[in-house]
Amino acid sequence: MDTSPTALFDSYEQDFKQLVQSIEEKLGDGEGKDGRGDDRKATLRRVDMELEEADEMVSQLDIEIQSIPQSVRAHYHTRLREAKSQLSRSKKALTDARATVARADLLSSSKGGLYSSDDPYASSSDRSRLLDGMSVLENGTKRLEESQRMALETEGHGAEILTNLREQREQIENSRDTLQRADVAIDRASSTLKAMVRRMYQQRAITYSIIAVLIILIVVIIWEKLS
Template sequence: MDTSPTALFDSYEQDFQQFIESIRDKLEGSGKDEVGEQRRATLRRVEMDIDEADEMVSQMEIEIQGIPQSLRTSYLSRLKSAKTSLTTYKKSLTDVRATLARTELLSSSSKSPSPGLGGEYPNTDDPYTSDRSRLLAGTNILEDGTKRLQESQRIALETEEQGADILTNLRGQREQIENARNTLWRADTAIDRASGTVKKMIRRMYQQRAVTYAIITVLILLIVIIIWEKLSG
């Protein structure tokens, strides 16, 4: 397992690029020619991919704080590039949705009027009836699009709140880890000081013991000399 300070950033960036590739394919590649409900379903998946990519950017912002200053400049540039790509595809999604709604509105307007009461078609000679039908159809499409946009906004707000909670928890955990590291550092310093004090005490003990042995030796020598002098006298 890679434990370098940039490993998690690189991993999140790789996941981000995968989401971006999926978004690009759905908006500009294989999903570009889809129509109707199939296209709307694809755009909902694009929105989910954008939410996931946004979360990866948030994680990259967190991890960049732990990257050494000597390496941070290049990673800040990569983070800025990721944010720019994400903003571009968010705007593209909005534009595609607007285009789809406009296309559906025009398509609905070009269709034949729906049968009126009694199963008969309205009189095409009456322009007011035809305009009213097209207006009602367009209003229904706009209301449906508004509801979908409101639902998407609600999901985005919920996701943002969840992301904020996750970021808060991660910051709290980081602070706890830093506090624990500082505590360990202070404990290690205290242990080093205590170890030095014990060594000094042991050294003094040996010195005192050596002095004691020297005094005892001198006393024994004096006693031996005194006894020898008495015996020889």
């Protein structure tokens, strides 16, 4: 089993690519595009669930990148941004597919009402309602895309902030280790100085003792000579 710091990131990224490929097949040439009615809606529901799983994988990639060494992290940040971009494109494709299904349903419903109505103005009224519905749907799609874009930007800024905070924490830890080593060195120097001061006092005491003994001897000698 690969236990390198990048092994989990590579594994999640591989699973994410396979999931995105499955989503693109469903939304591109698969059932999501060519299907009709309930089958197409069911396919889009499956795509929605797969997108939720892909979103969780991207979140996991964002977590795993924090444990990758600084020397190679920039390369993996690029791969993470590519994964987020792929996820955003897939979400947009799903939104477009849903809009197409909704538009088709509106057209189908409108046509059914057109041919069953005896009102000569029904065609214009239904067409107006259809256009209004399509306009509302397109506006909703644009707002959703803008929200997704802002969410991705916010997520990117959050990842950068986390990276900066991690780097600052490492710098603080390094500074703390340096201060601890300096404190130990200061303690050792202080102990050495105290030992030197003690020896100095001891030597001074010995010197004074020798001088006192010599003075006493001189006094004794002089006293004996005088007496």
